[in-house]
Amino acid sequence: MSAVSVIGRGTTTFGKKEDSLKSMLVEASRKAIIDAERPKIDAVFVGNFTAGTLANQEILGSILTNELGLGDVPSVKMEGACASGGLAFRHAYQLVKAGEYDTVLVAGGEKMTSQDTETVTNAINHAMDSGTNEAASGLTFPGFFGVLANRYMHEHGADKKHLAMVALKNRDYALANPIAHFRKETTLEDIMQARKITDPLGLFDCSPISDGAAAVVIQRGENGVQVLASGQASGIPVMQEVDDLLHIPATHQSAKRAYAAAGLGPEDIDVVEVHDCFSITEIIATEELGFFEKGCGWEAVEKGLTKHGGKVPVNTSGGLLSKGHPIGATGIAQIIQIVDQLNEKACNQVENAKIGLAQNLGGTGAYSVVHIFKKKGA
């Protein structure tokens, strides 16, 4: 088992873009390869969720490999809904660690804004089990997480303002992130008064439909931010089979596995990116990752514990809520923000950050994957 490091990173901007999925994947990958000082690439892993449905395009591994002129190296696409990027990274990491490859390009991307909202909503619903009546009955992702938010407020005494405070924090962080989808001053009042998407979630509580791509180059050795551990878990993809809506077991279990593999705990983490597809999801994630007690995540937000100067700054990139959520890119972009933090090159830099964590969720809890990183030489 070898040490594995992130030696290069690249992204497009996120948002409504004219570029094709292929050109975005190429742009992010080229930047990552140049940032890594053009090493020989031994394999290409791509994360993507909706390209078959929304872009009439599969075989992204081969297409990207060919377009980059990387020759006949192995390539593949991995899919796990919104965790596709994190899953591509995980498998690449495991195979570099095992010595199967020395240097691997991991890229993720999604082209979503070229279709109307209904088409995109239907494509995202492919992350539910179509063999049940849930999507057919009208359940959507904002619907699911709206139910969670209402239940959370009912159980734990939080109110809509705490959700809004998450959204505001991530808007504020995004102001400094040059790739972010939203970079506009926003007030708590703007967020509280925004139009409702699904009760109690308003517009700013929901991550946007974004285009974008992100890529990293990982390599055997210690020549960069080191990957300390990967933890993955599957969860129940059917709402009616879930015992406790306020618990996302895949998030908890994936973190537990990553902490165990790294020999670390939540108290060791200096900076974290969590999967805030909705404001409520960030609160629940910070609990499942062990930063706060179950049911106390909202109080942590109220006390500013998830910002600079608090217990652990969360989503300093702006998160999915404000950086944007081009699905396949998301897991990689989270990792890039942590890598940038540990390289002291991040927007919203956290001082003295030595250990960082990225958590990527798929579906309503169908998948979660957690990676833990260490600053070079730390």
Added chain:
Amino acid sequence: MSAVSVIGRGTTTFGKKEDSLKSMLVEASRKAIIDAERPKIDAVFVGNFTAGTLANQEILGSILTNELGLGDVPSVKMEGACASGGLAFRHAYQLVKAGEYDTVLVAGGEKMTSQDTETVTNAINHAMDSGTNEAASGLTFPGFFGVLANRYMHEHGADKKHLAMVALKNRDYALANPIAHFRKETTLEDIMQARKITDPLGLFDCSPISDGAAAVVIQRGENGVQVLASGQASGIPVMQEVDDLLHIPATHQSAKRAYAAAGLGPEDIDVVEVHDCFSITEIIATEELGFFEKGCGWEAVEKGLTKHGGKVPVNTSGGLLSKGHPIGATGIAQIIQIVDQLNEKACNQVENAKIGLAQNLGGTGAYSVVHIFKKKGA
């Protein structure tokens, strides 16, 4: 690096089926798990190509894991067009070999017959690069391989009868395969006179649109047919960028890598399953795998060298042409036929078979993955 063996296998029948994709994946997986004597499963890898587009369903890893009651073990879907099943197997194998998991379920499946032919043809075209004008100009897979067949006949002196002899061999083999899509006595005349799909390919030269699923359980150790090696290569997914239509470099290179890893050559292989999506593809594959010289595969067919008693029996399962081609299942089903051969439990059993090879192609040559297997104790 540990030895890795296939300790269980299961399939549905292939053909036009009433079952959903989920129920087929579950059926094949349950059979494989029972065949393996119900070991603890540590991870689930799924191969699938079109489910997002044709079945409105992604997150197949999580869905299958949940439906089988396997708890929160890691799971993922891998996509590489028609090589999706082989790619899922490859990555599972690499991670068991590396010690990441002890026992992994690898399943592949496709639900294709519930849609009309045009919809299915468009979905299959997602295995071309939509950023080029090829699919948009009307290129299809039968069109591409029809061009190859014409060029092959022109260059090497083969004629349509040699294509038909491949189709006939695979029809004949399928008669003994209980899962095969087509099990009906067919004559060379039937094949020669069948309606044209794309010149010179007739109906029997083309693999059918099938439903079905296949699954294996692999485990660290030597308790079954052993996986000796995996080789993968990417190729050019754009027809107009290909230098020589009669060469499929990904097939050649993936085999070269697998032979090197196993320390074996084509002369050591006793039985082989190749990716005969079209009759011409089988001929070219047997050349790229090194069984016959370039341009001589058609003569080998004429001399019966790809049948029992010849140099190496090819596609004793009936192949994609007659067993059927439920895309995500195909790579796994090829492996199952080789495993059955090496366990002396195959339809069309090859006597004294000790080493077998399975080759799975994706796109028009975008991916190829080759696995080499050894009989238990051999």
